[in-house]
Amino acid sequence: MARVVVDVMLKPEILDPQGQAVQRALPRLGFEGISDVRQGKRFELEVEGPVDRAALARVRELAETFLANTVIEDFTVRVEEAAGAPDPAASGTAAEGAVA
Protein backbone atom coordinates (compact mmCIF):
# COMPACT_ATOMS: atom_id res chain seq x y z
CA MET A 1 0.00 0.00 0.00
CA ALA A 2 1.35 3.41 -0.89
CA ARG A 3 -0.06 6.87 -1.15
CA VAL A 4 -0.10 8.52 -4.55
CA VAL A 5 -0.74 12.25 -4.58
CA VAL A 6 -2.38 13.99 -7.54
CA ASP A 7 -2.10 17.77 -7.50
CA VAL A 8 -4.44 19.62 -9.83
CA MET A 9 -3.81 23.32 -10.53
CA LEU A 10 -5.31 25.76 -13.01
CA LYS A 11 -3.05 26.30 -16.02
CA PRO A 12 -0.88 29.42 -15.54
CA GLU A 13 -2.75 31.32 -18.25
CA ILE A 14 -6.14 30.73 -16.62
CA LEU A 15 -7.44 33.38 -14.22
CA ASP A 16 -7.60 32.10 -10.63
CA PRO A 17 -10.27 34.13 -8.78
CA GLN A 18 -9.91 32.07 -5.57
CA GLY A 19 -6.17 32.59 -5.47
CA GLN A 20 -6.62 36.30 -6.20
CA ALA A 21 -9.16 36.63 -3.39
CA VAL A 22 -6.66 35.11 -0.96
CA GLN A 23 -3.86 37.32 -2.26
CA ARG A 24 -5.91 40.55 -1.96
CA ALA A 25 -6.79 39.69 1.65
CA LEU A 26 -3.20 39.17 2.76
CA PRO A 27 -2.14 42.81 3.31
CA ARG A 28 -5.31 43.40 5.35
CA LEU A 29 -4.28 40.44 7.52
CA GLY A 30 -0.79 41.82 7.88
CA PHE A 31 0.99 39.43 5.50
CA GLU A 32 3.37 41.16 3.10
CA GLY A 33 5.87 39.80 0.58
CA ILE A 34 3.63 37.27 -1.16
CA SER A 35 3.34 38.29 -4.79
CA ASP A 36 0.98 35.59 -6.04
CA VAL A 37 -1.35 32.92 -4.68
CA ARG A 38 -2.79 30.04 -6.70
CA GLN A 39 -5.31 27.59 -5.27
CA GLY A 40 -5.89 24.04 -6.54
CA LYS A 41 -6.88 20.56 -5.45
CA ARG A 42 -4.88 17.79 -3.83
CA PHE A 43 -6.00 14.16 -4.02
CA GLU A 44 -4.45 11.47 -1.85
CA LEU A 45 -5.05 8.00 -3.28
CA GLU A 46 -4.26 4.90 -1.22
CA VAL A 47 -3.16 2.41 -3.88
CA GLU A 48 -3.22 -1.32 -3.06
CA GLY A 49 -0.24 -3.43 -4.02
CA PRO A 50 3.05 -2.21 -5.51
CA VAL A 51 3.01 1.20 -7.16
CA ASP A 52 4.85 0.17 -10.32
CA ARG A 53 4.88 1.92 -13.71
CA ALA A 54 1.58 0.29 -14.67
CA ALA A 55 -0.15 1.45 -11.48
CA LEU A 56 1.20 4.99 -11.95
CA ALA A 57 0.01 4.98 -15.56
CA ARG A 58 -3.47 4.02 -14.31
CA VAL A 59 -3.44 6.87 -11.79
CA ARG A 60 -2.35 9.30 -14.53
CA GLU A 61 -5.20 8.05 -16.70
CA LEU A 62 -7.59 8.53 -13.75
CA ALA A 63 -6.26 12.04 -13.15
CA GLU A 64 -6.58 12.95 -16.81
CA THR A 65 -10.11 11.63 -17.25
CA PHE A 66 -11.66 12.27 -13.88
CA LEU A 67 -9.72 14.37 -11.39
CA ALA A 68 -8.57 17.18 -13.67
CA ASN A 69 -10.30 19.16 -16.40
CA THR A 70 -7.29 19.16 -18.71
CA VAL A 71 -8.72 21.94 -20.83
CA ILE A 72 -8.00 24.41 -18.01
CA GLU A 73 -6.00 22.40 -15.48
CA ASP A 74 -2.60 20.72 -15.27
CA PHE A 75 -1.90 17.84 -12.92
CA THR A 76 1.09 16.15 -11.37
CA VAL A 77 1.28 12.62 -9.99
CA ARG A 78 3.80 11.54 -7.37
CA VAL A 79 4.25 8.72 -4.91
CA GLU A 80 4.50 9.62 -1.24
CA GLU A 81 6.62 7.04 0.54
CA ALA A 82 4.84 5.90 3.61
CA ALA A 83 1.04 5.94 3.47
CA GLY A 84 1.21 7.72 6.79
CA ALA A 85 0.94 11.24 8.04
CA PRO A 86 2.72 13.96 6.11
CA ASP A 87 6.21 14.97 7.18
CA PRO A 88 5.65 15.94 10.87
CA ALA A 89 8.46 18.52 10.74
CA ALA A 90 6.62 20.51 8.12
CA SER A 91 3.06 19.99 9.29
CA GLY A 92 1.05 21.87 11.82
CA THR A 93 -2.24 21.61 13.59
CA ALA A 94 -3.74 24.06 15.98
CA ALA A 95 -3.02 21.82 18.97
CA GLU A 96 0.66 21.60 18.17
CA GLY A 97 0.91 24.97 16.47
CA ALA A 98 4.67 25.10 17.04
CA VAL A 99 6.22 27.78 14.89
CA ALA A 100 9.60 26.60 13.64
Place this chain on the structure above:
Amino acid sequence: MARVVVDVMLKPEILDPQGQAVQRALPRLGFEGISDVRQGKRFELEVEGPVDRAALARVRELAETFLANTVIEDFTVRVEEAAGAPDPAASGTAAEGAVA
Protein backbone atom coordinates in the same frame (compact mmCIF):
# COMPACT_ATOMS: atom_id res chain seq x y z
CA MET B 1 11.53 34.45 -5.30
CA ALA B 2 10.51 30.91 -4.36
CA ARG B 3 7.31 28.96 -4.35
CA VAL B 4 6.01 27.75 -1.02
CA VAL B 5 3.29 25.11 -1.15
CA VAL B 6 0.67 24.77 1.57
CA ASP B 7 -1.33 21.55 1.45
CA VAL B 8 -4.53 21.51 3.49
CA MET B 9 -6.26 18.18 4.13
CA LEU B 10 -9.14 17.16 6.37
CA LYS B 11 -7.92 15.48 9.56
CA PRO B 12 -7.96 11.67 9.19
CA GLU B 13 -10.83 11.32 11.66
CA ILE B 14 -13.05 13.74 9.74
CA LEU B 15 -15.44 12.29 7.13
CA ASP B 16 -14.47 13.33 3.59
CA PRO B 17 -17.63 13.21 1.44
CA GLN B 18 -15.83 14.55 -1.64
CA GLY B 19 -13.14 11.93 -1.41
CA GLN B 20 -15.74 9.21 -0.86
CA ALA B 21 -17.72 10.36 -3.90
CA VAL B 22 -14.58 10.03 -6.03
CA GLN B 23 -13.76 6.65 -4.55
CA ARG B 24 -17.28 5.27 -5.15
CA ALA B 25 -17.14 6.35 -8.79
CA LEU B 26 -13.82 4.62 -9.54
CA PRO B 27 -15.09 1.03 -10.10
CA ARG B 28 -17.78 2.36 -12.43
CA LEU B 29 -15.00 4.09 -14.41
CA GLY B 30 -13.00 0.88 -14.48
CA PHE B 31 -10.37 1.84 -11.88
CA GLU B 32 -9.72 -0.88 -9.32
CA GLY B 33 -7.15 -1.16 -6.54
CA ILE B 34 -7.61 2.23 -4.92
CA SER B 35 -8.78 1.69 -1.37
CA ASP B 36 -9.23 5.30 -0.27
CA VAL B 37 -9.38 8.80 -1.76
CA ARG B 38 -9.04 12.03 0.19
CA GLN B 39 -9.48 15.46 -1.39
CA GLY B 40 -7.97 18.69 -0.06
CA LYS B 41 -6.62 22.04 -1.13
CA ARG B 42 -3.23 23.06 -2.48
CA PHE B 43 -2.00 26.65 -2.27
CA GLU B 44 1.02 27.86 -4.21
CA LEU B 45 2.46 31.05 -2.73
CA GLU B 46 5.10 33.03 -4.62
CA VAL B 47 7.21 34.46 -1.79
CA GLU B 48 9.42 37.48 -2.50
CA GLY B 49 12.96 37.46 -1.20
CA PRO B 50 14.75 34.60 0.56
CA VAL B 51 12.55 31.91 2.10
CA ASP B 52 14.34 31.77 5.43
CA ARG B 53 13.02 30.46 8.77
CA ALA B 54 11.24 33.73 9.46
CA ALA B 55 9.48 33.70 6.09
CA LEU B 56 8.43 30.08 6.59
CA ALA B 57 7.13 30.90 10.06
CA ARG B 58 5.03 33.67 8.52
CA VAL B 59 3.62 31.28 5.93
CA ARG B 60 2.80 28.76 8.67
CA GLU B 61 1.03 31.51 10.59
CA LEU B 62 -0.88 32.46 7.43
CA ALA B 63 -1.82 28.81 6.85
CA GLU B 64 -2.96 28.38 10.44
CA THR B 65 -5.05 31.54 10.58
CA PHE B 66 -6.37 31.84 7.08
CA LEU B 67 -5.82 28.92 4.71
CA ALA B 68 -6.76 26.02 6.99
CA ASN B 69 -9.56 25.54 9.49
CA THR B 70 -7.37 23.84 12.06
CA VAL B 71 -10.37 22.49 13.96
CA ILE B 72 -10.97 20.00 11.14
CA GLU B 73 -7.93 20.36 8.89
CA ASP B 74 -4.20 19.70 9.05
CA PHE B 75 -1.72 21.55 6.86
CA THR B 76 1.82 21.10 5.67
CA VAL B 77 4.19 23.80 4.41
CA ARG B 78 7.09 23.10 2.08
CA VAL B 79 9.35 25.04 -0.26
CA GLU B 80 9.33 24.06 -3.91
CA GLU B 81 12.72 24.84 -5.40
CA ALA B 82 12.20 26.63 -8.62
CA ALA B 83 9.15 28.86 -8.82
CA GLY B 84 8.53 27.27 -12.22
CA ALA B 85 6.42 24.49 -13.62
CA PRO B 86 6.05 21.32 -11.59
CA ASP B 87 8.38 18.41 -12.36
CA PRO B 88 7.68 17.83 -16.08
CA ALA B 89 8.39 14.09 -15.74
CA ALA B 90 5.47 13.68 -13.35
CA SER B 91 3.08 16.19 -14.82
CA GLY B 92 0.59 15.75 -17.56
CA THR B 93 -1.71 17.86 -19.60
CA ALA B 94 -4.15 16.70 -22.21
CA ALA B 95 -1.92 17.92 -25.03
CA GLU B 96 1.07 16.00 -23.79
CA GLY B 97 -0.91 13.16 -22.23
CA ALA B 98 2.07 10.83 -22.46
CA VAL B 99 1.49 7.77 -20.34
CA ALA B 100 4.80 6.74 -18.77
